[in-house]
Amino acid sequence: MTGSVTLHDVARxxxxxxxxxxxxxxxxxxRVVREELRERVLRAAAELRYAPNAHAQAMARGRTxxxxxxxxxxxxPYFSAVAAGVMREAEAHGLLVTMxxxxxxxxAETDYVGAFRRHWASVVIVVGSRTDDxxxxDQLAEELAAFEAxxxxxxxxxxxxxxxxTISIDNHGGARDLGDALYDLGHRRFAVLAGPTDLLTATERVGGFREALALRGAQLAPEHIVSGPFTRDGGYEAMxxxxxxxxxxxxxxxxxDVMAVGAMAALRDAGVDLPAGMAVAGFDDIATLRDVSPGLTTVRIPLEEIGALAxxxxxxxxxxxxxxxxxxxxVVVRASTPAVAG
Amino acid sequence: MTGSVTLHDVARxxxxxxxxxxxxxxxxxxRVVREELRERVLRAAAELRYAPNAHAQAMARGRTxxxxxxxxxxxxPYFSAVAAGVMREAEAHGLLVTMxxxxxxxxAETDYVGAFRRHWASVVIVVGSRTDDxxxxDQLAEELAAFEAxxxxxxxxxxxxxxxxTISIDNHGGARDLGDALYDLGHRRFAVLAGPTDLLTATERVGGFREALALRGAQLAPEHIVSGPFTRDGGYEAMxxxxxxxxxxxxxxxxxDVMAVGAMAALRDAGVDLPAGMAVAGFDDIATLRDVSPGLTTVRIPLEEIGALAxxxxxxxxxxxxxxxxxxxxVVVRASTPAVAG
DNA sequence: CCTCCTTGGGAAAGCGCTTACCGGGAACCG
DNA sequence: CGGTTCCCGGTAAGCGCTTTCCCAAGGAGG
Known part of the structure; x- marks a missing residue:
């Protein structure tokens, strides 16, 4: 950038x-500066609309x-909720978020952490969950270790x-509780839209749900577990x-929840009456989806709070x-999972 | 940050x-570097896991x-859609997004633009719309002018x-078209949940809608216009x-759309049957809300594309x-606005 | 064999800031 | 009244990089 006002100009x-x-x-x-000089400097800075160069400060101070x-x-919406929490808390501490x-x-995570390292970020937050690769x-772990070093x-x-x-969401426990709640509503024969098989968040939820059902002796046949992307269309297709x-x-x-909503659309398109013809439950309690009809039974995760906690x-x-x-x-039970006769 | 590898280390x-x-x-x-030396340097850099210091580069190059x-x-979801477009396009150009x-x-915009100036951002994008203050x-305009200078x-x-x-969404025209479409469906007596009165995006939409109705001679009484925040709860309360x-x-x-969904919830809570008891239309066509039931009639805005265009x-x-x-x-007509007898 | 050009490496000057360190003057003490 | 402290402003050394400028070496041409 050319022509910006520097501290030199202010001083002069x-x-x-x-x-x-x-x-x-x-x-x-x-270290004290005489009040008179202080004011002269502040006035000069204001008059020149001086804005300190963050890079120069970073270099001189050794941190950002x-x-x-x-x-x-x-x-x-899952990630934007977490991001909102991060940004709110960061703002409160005078930090700027690079996303x-x-x-x-x-x-890609590794590349981005590298970019953050090059920028001397003081904090790096990685939100995700991939289990297969x-x-x-390992590469990400190495990069993060270098960053912390x-x-x-x-x-x-x-x-x-x-x-x-690490902040770990209790996907297993939440899904287990959800399974229990659905069982208590009288359901016995279940299916699962399982999300991507390489995402821990997804497999943990399937695992917890399966555990609850197994304990109660309810049915969850392998052919009733369908995987698919964590998206609306993924839910639709899986359904x-x-x-x-x-x-x-x-x-x-x-x-x-996003898949659940896609699944509901698929059910409707297939002529299934909701919620009478099929109960549907989700996970996350995405704020934007709290008003879908019938109201979606789900597991509420404090996503914003998780971002802030990070x-x-x-x-x-x-x-x-x-x-x-x-x-x-x-667990939040809503109208999408009505009770059925045992 | 301490202990990071510098170019000096690589060179040595x-x-x-x-x-x-x-x-x-x-x-x-x-300027050519002999191949042999080039390789020696690259190897050294890789061995040391050298990461150039972005601030030093910014200082030396005078840009970021x-x-x-x-x-x-x-x-x-409105803003996160725009943000997604910005990030996608930025990534494609090797840029990093600070949000x-x-x-x-x-x-707050002015403060943040100031922060971006201090960081020598090469691009600043401001998404918003406040008309009253x-x-x-003016302050924002001045700050942006300084930034461009x-x-x-x-x-x-x-x-x-x-x-x-400036990228301007045709709120007026979209709302006008929507008004026309609703009129063509047979509706004559309308109400509007108007959003915040100080947001141009909101007032333009009200204006366009009103114009369409006025042209056709349909009713929109002042007492049928209710303002409220641009949120789900705002829509619920307004309704x-x-x-x-x-x-x-x-x-x-x-x-x-977000208000529309809140309004639908309020209608349901009041015992109104949807869509038979009341037609509801929104604006934006938020992706996450495309599967609410009944399907929400709305005006589709290419939000991601707008971010990328910026x-x-x-x-x-x-x-x-x-x-x-x-x-x-x-205009996207869905089930939330059924045709009625003229 | 000498001069002129080309090739390519190195020294060093910044970029804009912070922060030891230095030093002059005033205040204080014996 | 000289010496010791403070107090507080200035000088300058970096932070890690890019880039201009200089210069040595080698090749081409006369």
């Missing part, structure tokens, strides 16, 4: 040296106020096996494939690290 | 000077690859009166207040500026 206009100008503007520790945030897709969307491209996870602080959300502070198998079930658990974890300097925080969910 | 390990190391890594223009994005609330959420706090707008490029979305490239007035209307236009506008160097791009919407 105020008739003081660079050092004094800097001290006047930053109020340097145990940047939070790097990597997530799968900001348009997905990168991996679009689920393998290895071991090599990619340089003095940065990293937090992973829903991404285990990383050598940093279609399930319907093709003419399953003898009364209740479908889609492992996230920032707080990164900022407090606890001695023993890495730490693991588990965040639980709460 | 490769047995060359800083200059050569830099040239080898960047492939400087009209940062896009600053300011919006109202990333958790709102700030104003939470609708007055003057003239002083705040320093060589940056700014783009405003839905925010007129700013001395920079409640409207119902208290026992309006004699067959169709409600909520000026965005980046492209900022990057191409057209001579004549500032430019104005108008983006239109398209």
């Amino acid at each position: 206009r105020a008739g003081v040296s660079l050092a004094t100008a800097s001290r006047a503007l930053n109020g340097s520790p145990n 106020n940047i939070v790097g945030l990597s997530l799968h897709d900001i348009a997905d 990168a969307s991996t679009e689920r491209r393998p290895g 071991r090599a990619a996870t 340089e003095g940065g602080r990293a937090v992973a959300v829903s991404q285990p096996r990383l050598p940093v502070d 279609r494939r399930l319907l093709d198998r003419r399953p003898d079930v009364t209740c479908v658990f889609a492992v996230n 920032v707080r974890l990164a900022l407090d300097d606890d001695v023993e690290r890495p730490r693991l925080r588990r965040v639980g969910g709460e | 390990r490769a047995g060359v000077s800083l200059a050569t190391a830099s040239r080898a890594l960047n492939g400087s223009p009209n 690859n940062i896009v600053g994005l300011s919006l109202h609330d990333i958790a709102d 700030a959420s104003t939470e609708r706090r007055p003057g 003239r002083a705040a707008t 320093e060589g940056g490029r700014a783009v405003a979305v839905s925010q007129p009166r700013l001395p920079v490239d 409640r207040r409207l119902l208290d007035r026992r309006p004699d209307v067959t169709c409600v236009f909520a000026v965005n 980046v492209r506008l900022a990057l191409d160097d057209d001579v004549e500026r500032p430019r104005l791009r108008r983006v239109g919407g398209e």
Whole structure:
């Protein structure tokens, strides 16, 4: 950028040296600037609309106020909720958030963490969950370790096996509780729209649900488990494939709300009456979807709070690290899963 | 950050000077580095896991690859869709997005643009629309002008009166078309949930809708226009207040989808049958809400495309500026607005 | 064999800031 | 009244990189 006003200009206009100008503007520790000079400097800065160069400050100070945030897709309400929490908390601490969307491209997290390293981010938050690609996870772990070795602080959300502070959503427990609740409503024959098989978030939810059913002796046949992307269309397609198998079930658990809504659309298109013809449950309790009709039974996850927690974890300097925080969910029963006769 | 590997380390390990190391890594223009040295440098860099310091590069080069994005609330699907477009396009150009959420706090945009200026962002995108606070707008205009004077490029979305490239959504025309479509379905007596009165996006939509009705001679009494925040709860509350007035209307236009969904919830809670008891229309065609039931009639706005366009506008160097791009919407009629007998 | 050009590496000057460190003057003490 | 402290402003050394400028070496041409 050309022509920007520098501290040099301010100092000259105020008739003081660079050092004094800097001290006047930053109020340097145990160092006083005479009130008169201070005011002269502040006035000059205001008159010139001086804006300190963040890069120069970063170089001189050796640190920044940047939070790097990597997530799968900001348009997905799950991630945008977490991002909102991160941004709210970051703002409260005077931090600026630099965000990168991996679009689920393998290895993208690692690239972005690298970018954040180059920018000397003081905090990096990685939100995601891929379980299959071991090599990619190892690379990410290595990059994060390098980042922390340089003095940065990293937090992973829903991404285990990383050598940093981790926030883990209790997908297993939430799905188990949901399974129990659905059983208690009288359902016995279930199907699951299982999401992507390589996403831990998805497989944990399937696992918890299966466990609940197994304990109660309810049915969940392998052919009643259909996988598919974590999207609306993924839910729609998975539901279609399930319907093709003419399953003898009364209740479908889609492992996230977005898929559940797609599934409901597929059911409607197939002429199934909702909720009477089929009970549908989701997971996450996405705010935007709280008013779908019939109201979607789901597991509420405090997504914004998780984002905020990630920032707080990164900022407090606890001695023993890495730490693991588990965040639980709460079953919310709505109209989409009516009680049925046992 | 301490302990990070610097170019100096790489140069020493490769047995060359800083200059050569830099040239080898960047492939400087009209300047050749002998292949053998080049390889030595690259190998050394890889072995040391060298990551160039972005701030040092910014200082030396006088520019950055940062896009600053300011919006109202990333958790709102309208803004997260635009943000997704910005990020996708930015990524394609090797840019990093730094994002700030104003939470609708007055003057926050100006603060954030200031922060982006300090970071020498090469592009700043402001998404928003506040019409009342003239002083705040002027300050923002001044800040953006200063930013562009320093060589940056700014783009405003839905925010007129700013001395920079602007993308304007045709709210008026979209709402007009929607009004026409609803009229053609047989509706004659309308109400509007008008959104915040200080948001241009909202008032333009009301204006366009009113114009369509006026032209056709349909009714839109002032007491049938209720304002409220652009949120789900805003829609719910506005609808409640409207119902208290026992309006004699067959169709409600909520000026965005999120409000429309809240309104539908309020109608259901009031025992109104949907869509038979009341037609409801929205605006935006939020992707996440495309499967609400009954399907919401709305005006589709290409939000992601608008985000991407903002980046492209900022990057191409057209001579004549500032430019104005108008983006239109398209009416999508779904089940929430059934035809009625004239 | 000498001069002129080309090739390509290195030294060093910044980019804009922070922060030791230095030093002059005033205040205070014996 | 000289010496010791403070107090507070200035000088300058970096932070890690890019890039201009200089210069040595080798090849071509006379």
